[in-house]
Amino acid sequence: MNKIEPRGQRARLWISWLVVSLLLGYGVLQTLITAAKLFTS
Template sequence: MNDEVSRGGQTVRLWVSWLVVGLLLGYGVVQTLITAAKLFTH
């Protein structure tokens, strides 16, 4: 039973990690697009 619980915890941590990475990556992409838009429009 402990193996199942720890595996479940690892799975949750993996999803949370990927979610954080995805959010940071998305934020970086958005900031890059905003900066690029400012450069090309001014």
């Protein structure tokens, strides 16, 4: 039952890292936009 699949595991790892970095990048972008609005107004 408990079969180890290195390829599937690696793909899942890459996908999770991709999602995390995308969310992080999005948050940073939103922060920069907000900061720019605050400093330019």
